[in-house]
Amino acid sequence: MIAFGIDIGGTFIKVLGINAKGEVLKSEKFKTPCQLSSRKFLQFLAEIINNWKKELKIKKAVIGVGIAGDTDNKKGILRFAPNIPWPNLKIASGLKNLTGCKCFVSNDANMAAFGAYKKELKEKYKNILTFTLGTGIGGGIIIDGKLYQGSTGSAGEFGHIKVGDTKTGNLCGCGARGCLESYIGTNNLKKLTLKTAEENPKSEIAKLLGKEKFSVKLLSIAAQKRDKNALSIWNYFGTYLGQALADLVLIFNPEGIVFSGGVSGGAKYFMPAVKKVLQEQKIKEPFKNIKLLISRTKDIGALGSALYALSLSNEE
Ligand SMILES: [Zn+2]
Secondary structure (H helix, E strand, C coil): CEEEEEEECCCEEEEEEECCCCCEEEEEEEECCCCCCHHHHHHHHHHHHHHHHHHCCCCCEEEEEEECCEEECCCCEEEECCCCCCCCEEHHHHHHHHHCCEEEEEEHHHHHHHHHHHHHCCCCCCCEEEEEECCCEEEEEEECCEECCCCCCCCCCHHHCECCCCCCCCECCCCCECECHHHHCHHHHHHHHHHHHHHCCCCHHHHHHHHCCCCHHHHHHHHHCCCHHHHHHHHHHHHHHHHHHHHHHHHHCCCEEEEECHHHHHHHHHHHHHHHHHHCCCCCHHHHCCEEEECCCCCHHHHHHHHHHHHHHHHC
């Protein structure tokens, strides 16, 4: 059995194929063709899979799809996504018709969680939470070794739990105020960085911004040079993330938390603030031995999608 994993984001689509042992046979990245109609988009995906099936001489395969939005994992439908233009996209049935492969669909952060659990932690911890840190903030929940998706497939929306005031707090892409994502998502980090640079024209941040466009890496470079403005933004980031984590740890009491996504590269600079918030909690036990881990696996979302499809097809 071969499994294809497709990770669909607002900007890029990552596709890979794995064998039954979980080894990657082929992987490729595509620009998300947002201009296509939903029917043409499914044909676009199917063409990739059908070409790979021919090329790798595959007879039997399954497909796992992780997509950045609210998904119905039981029906295999993308219900809604802020950055993807195909609401109510019937992915599972569409791809099954066009490729002949059984297809499983879930939220991209759930798939990253499954990938982290299987590949990185090698199922060592049975209860974990995962955070994907980027433009959006995603979450995943593994309980007793199983991905928990909730009654409607919407579980793990950590980016939209409230860490700010719901009337006066930052405005989130989802339309609400006070969501975690509106504080630690890349868009707000960019806003904070540009404002800081303007107010402190001699700072390292301002110097770097004079040479290149904003990136999270720029914030890490400035922090590396002990720029106090950059360190203060990372401290802000870690404090908000820590607050959300503390609540989640009180609910789920996990053994570990795995961070993935582009911004997790700044862990060295934001983790001290996260740890400080966790250490300050009054109920000590659930925080004592908790493992905070950074995912280093490339394309964990696509890999998790493939592993998820493989495990579900094995169950059937
Ligand atoms: Zn929100």
